[in-house]
Amino acid sequence: MSLLVIGSVAFDSVETPFGKVEDVLGGSATYFSASASYFTDIKLVAVVGQDFPEKHVRFLKKRGIDVKGLQVTDGKTFRWKGRYDFDLNQAHTLDTQLNVFASFKPRIPEEYKDTPYVFLANIDPVLQLEVLGQVKKPKLVACDTMNFWIERKLKELKEMLGHVDILTINEAEARELSKESNLVKAAKCILSYGPKAVIIKRGEYGALMFSDSSVFSAPAYPLESVFDPTGAGDSFAGGFMGYLSNVDNISDRYIRRAIIFGSVMASFDVEDFSLNRIKNLTNREIETRFRAFKKLTHFEDL
C-alpha cells in the first residue's frame, strides 16, 4: 500500500548539551517520510521556499519518496530553532519563522487522492481537515498535534479528531487536551472525541497505546548516547504508519508491532542530529533493533 503525509519541511537549528547544528534539514513531514520510506511508498505534501536546496529534494527522491506534492513557492522555507538541556524530554523553542508555511494551502495531487494510509503531521487542524476533505475514503488516518493548537484552536482540533482513527500525542499534551492528570482517564477522554486509538508518546519512557479493547506499553530503547531528540515523534509515527501500510492490516497484533517499529525508528533518530542517522539505515539494522526490543521486554508468562 502507499502512505500520504502532510506536514512541514523545514530548516532546524538545534542546540543540545552534546553539540549544535544550524539550518539542517528538518520538519515533521521530512522525519516522517524518511522513517516510513524503509517500509512503504510515501507521497509527500508540504511547502518549501525558493531557498530550499536541490540536494535535499534529491535526498528525498533517493529514499523513494514521491515529491510531486512538495510545493515550491516564493519566500523562505519554514525555520525552527530550539534547545534541549540535559532533560532531553523537553524542547525549548527559541525561534519559529513560519515563512512560506504561513499561507500554505495544501493541494493534494490528483494521483494522491486514493492513498489508503494517511498521516496528518503536526500542523494547523484546519489544514489537517482540509487535506482529509481532499482524499477519498482512506483505510486508516492518523494525526499528530501539539500544545500550540490545543491552546489556540481547540474547537477545530476536536472536530478534526472526529475524523481520524489514531492520534499520536505527547504525554503532557494528552493531559492538556483532556484536562486529566491521570493518563488512563486522559486516554479515555481523548477516545471520546472520536479516534479509535490514541498513542501517548513519553520520550525516553516509551509509548502507551489505548483503544477501546487494548492497552499496549512499549519502552524506549535505552541508549548510551542520545544526541538530539528532534524528530523522534515523527520518526516514530513514520515507522508506525509505514509498517501498517506495508502489511496492510490494522488489527491489534499489527498495531503492536507497528508501535515497536515506530520505537525502533525513534531510537535511531535520536542517535544523531537532523536525519543523519535515519537517512542511511539498512533493513538488517532495523530488524536487529526490533529483536532487541523483544529481548528488552520479554518475560515468561505464568
Add this chain to the structure above:
Amino acid sequence: MSLLVIGSVAFDSVETPFGKVEDVLGGSATYFSASASYFTDIKLVAVVGQDFPEKHVRFLKKRGIDVKGLQVTDGKTFRWKGRYDFDLNQAHTLDTQLNVFASFKPRIPEEYKDTPYVFLANIDPVLQLEVLGQVKKPKLVACDTMNFWIERKLKELKEMLGHVDILTINEAEARELSKESNLVKAAKCILSYGPKAVIIKRGEYGALMFSDSSVFSAPAYPLESVFDPTGAGDSFAGGFMGYLSNVDNISDRYIRRAIIFGSVMASFDVEDFSLNRIKNLTNREIETRFRAFKKLTHFEDL
C-alpha cells in the same frame, strides 16, 4: 526459602490530591514484608517504640511474618509526614521524626543468621553493612538507598554496595549517585561499584534492570486511580525478592519474572493509602495482574 528484611517500621501521615491519612502503618520494612509475604517466609528486623499498637503486630503475624527481630524499645516509633501533588512521582517530605530509629542497633536473632535471601531496605548504609556482617553467606543480597545517604554517607554507601548483589534505586537517585544524566551510563557506573544488577525504579514509568549481560524494561501498570504512591518502591522490592526466594533461582529468566511480580505488588500498593490494598490480596488477584502485565507488553517477534 526464607527472606530476611531490615528496615523501618513507622507511622506515616500522608496527603495526596485524593485524600489524607494520619499516623497510619508505614515504613520500608513493613511494605516490603507485607508484599513479600504472599510469596515466601519473612523474617523482619526493625525497631518500634512503646507506642506501637499491638494490632499492627497482630497484622504482621497474621501475614505469617516472623517478628522475633522486631525490637520494642523505650521511646516513640519513627514518624514520616509527606505530601504528593498531582505529579505523584515526587514525594515532598514535610517532617521526619527518627525517634527510636536514631539509636537503632540492629541485632539479628540467632535463628535468622542462615537466611539465604536478604533485603537491606533504605536505612543508613552503616547499619546495612552491620547487618550484612551478622548474616552467614546469604545466597542473594539486595538493598535500597536514597538521596539522603548519597549526600551524607557516600563513602559508606559505596563500600556497602561492594557487598550486595542487587541495588534497587529511584531514577533521580541513580543519576545523583553516578553523576551521570544518561541512564545507561548511570547504570554502568553503579555496576562498577560492585552489584551484579541494578534496578532503576521510575514510578509511573516502570522499572529498568541492568546487569552485565542483560537489560530488562518493565512498565508500570496503567491505573485509572492512583491514590498514594507511598511504599510503592518497597512493595516492588517485596514482590521481587519474595518471588526469587520462593523459586530459589536467580537466573535472568526468574529475575525478569520477579521484576514483574514486584511491579504487580507496587501497582496494588498505590491503589489505596497505607497497606490497605496489599494487606488482603489473594493469589488469584496477583496472578491475574501478572497476566495483565503480559498482555500489556506482548508483541510478536519477527
